[in-house]
Every structure is written in C-alpha cells, then in structure tokens.
Amino acid sequence: MASAVQTAFDTAERARHFRFSDLEAEGWQPFVARHAAGLSLADIEALAEAIGKQVGYEPGSDLRSFVRRIGGNLSTSLIGDLSDASPTGLYVRSASTDFLIAIPAASSSRFDQFMVAKALAHYFLHFRSAGHSSRRKVENGDISAIEQEAVIFAVTFLMPSAAFEHAFARTGGDIAALAAHFRVPVAVAEVRVKRFSVPIERAHA
Template identity: 30%
Template sequence: MRIGRHRTFISAWVAVKFASDLADHFGYRPGDELSGIVAKLGGRILSQNILDFGKFSSSGSIRIEREGNFEILLASHTGRLRDRFTIAHELGHYFLHFIYARRNGAQIERMEALRYGSGQVEWEANWFAAGFLMPANAFREAHVSLSGSITRVADRFGVSSEAASTHDVGREAVRIMFSHKLSAKLIDQLSLQRL
C-alpha cells in the first residue's frame, strides 16, 4: 500500500503533542541522535545516492514491511539537520499512518511513503517531526532563555532555522488540553509499553 490511499486527518495540535509525548517515552532529549530510537523500533537508516532514485521501483523515504521492520531512506547529498528532520518525518508516517491506522482497523500489510509526496499525510508527518524534535515545553523555554534567537534555538534542537522559525510558540491553553487528551488516547491505542 502506498501512503496516499489512507488518510488519518490528525490535527497539527494532536500530532505535535503526540510526537512530544513519544519523544519523552523514548527518552529523547532535544539534539539527541535518532538512530538509536529507529533501531529500537526495528528500523534501519539507509543512504541513497540521488543518481540511484530512478533505479529502484520507487524512491520511497520509508518502506515498512511490518511493525518492527522498516527502512528510512535518506538522500546522500543532504546534511545532518535535513536528515534529522527527515528521520523524524518518516517516524511520523510510521506511527500515524501505519501503526495507528492498523490498530484502528486499516487493513495495511506493508506501506511505502513516496519521496516528495504532498497533501494532508505529509503535513501530519511534518507536524509530528516538529513535535518530536522540538517538544513544546522545551521549545518555549529555549525560545525565552535564548531571547528568541531562532539561530540559537535551532542549534539547541539540532534543526534548521527554518524549522525552528515555523514551529508554533503560542499554543492556546484550550488546544493544549484538547491535544493532551487526544494524545493520551493515541498513546494508549498504540500500547507503547510494547515498543
């Protein structure tokens, strides 16, 4: 199954909160490497030369064979910051569009997210990546302690200045409470104690 055939319609607030909670669950701290988390989940990170994209059946950024067996493909010409966001983005597909979808009745045997995709599922994976790499509370604290310097905030979280500048600092209390309840429900449905 290609990812474009299934839609979860997760809001930005829920995706960010859910990802922040997952990061906490895995003991991730801003700036940490992601390879250990990917390995713990049964995944592998591979590098793919840009000239080889057309030589494969597809140029997917994540290929999921089953829960606990997936590959994240990174372009060999990108840098560390871009790769970190890509890995977190692909983990968003893994959790939101594969595991969560399957545990809620979707008949998905295997899945592949295509590189350069667009649409709602890509937005959801981007929101997830931002929430995972820049958890809301830590981001707010860094934003204040670093006097709003986007460059310094980005450095602290190991993300690009663009990613840091577009991350929402001003969440409303009602949305946070709503997101917290839905995030707790998602985590419960994913049975994280098994991960």
C-alpha cells in the same frame, strides 16, 4: 566546524548505500500514505510528545542513531544510476511493523534530522494506525493533509513544548540559535515558533 568524532560518526552512519532493487529483494517497499490520521493538530502534537517521552528521545540528540536504538533500520540512498533510483523516506515490510528510513547520500545532518522525524511521523500516524476509525481517505491525490500531519508531528517530536519553551526563553526566540540547539534546519525551527507562539503569548499575557 565538525569535530573529528562527528565526522567519523557521519561516515559510519552513511556506510550502507543501497539501490531500490537491493531493498526490494529484502522485502522492503516505500510506504505511501493513502489516509490522513484524522486527528486535530493539537492531538498530533500531544501524540508526538507522548511517543517521544515513551521511547526516551532526548531533544537535540542525533535521531539517526536513535532510530536504530528503537529497532528501526537506517540506510543511505545511492546516487548515480537513475534507472534504479532509491526513493528516500519510510520503507516497510508486508505484514510486519518493521521499518526502514532511507536518507539522501548528500545532505546535511540537520536536514537528515528532520527527514528522519518526518518518516517516523508517517510510521506512527499513517502506517501503524491503519485500523484507526478516525482515519479519512485523501481524495484526488491531495496529500496536503497527510503531509501537514507529518510535519507537525516531526516538528513537535524534535522540539517538545517544555524543552522548546526553555530554549525559547534562553535564546530570546532567536531562530538560528533554536535551530542550532535542536539540530534542525532554520525553516523547521520557524514552523515550531509559529505553532508555539500562541501558548507563549497566552502564558505571558
């Protein structure tokens, strides 16, 4: 059961509802990645861990307040008027590194945690690296490579290797316990276990 403090925090975090026209008027546009970063999954994991350390993210802490701390913006999409629906995810401004992350008005804090991390992945991998020479264009609308990059970045950012290995050993690899520890959906913890299982097996072989 959520504490009174956490309930109050969630209410405050969701205080600013918006419509797409509100964001558009402020110069925000939904970011749609057109190019994959072109990095190996191992390089993406290394980048996610490096950025997490650089910006001082503490695994398991609330990512929504963290976004504001690093200068980002966070808003909650308004549910109701479908003619002015507000897409969730990453928003950016033209000729600027400003970013805003829109989360659904009705979702769990664990889902929000992953959604925010995935938006950060698109920001660092696909928006800020616009001039990176290794980027490759995604043909025929196939966004699977872009989404895979974002998911691997997000999962690693939320559950970096050292913290995850320690939690894995402490919980005996229990998926539900790992998800609760890092405040992520169970499905996200499962992805991390699958990515992390090879180095764990090698380390203990």
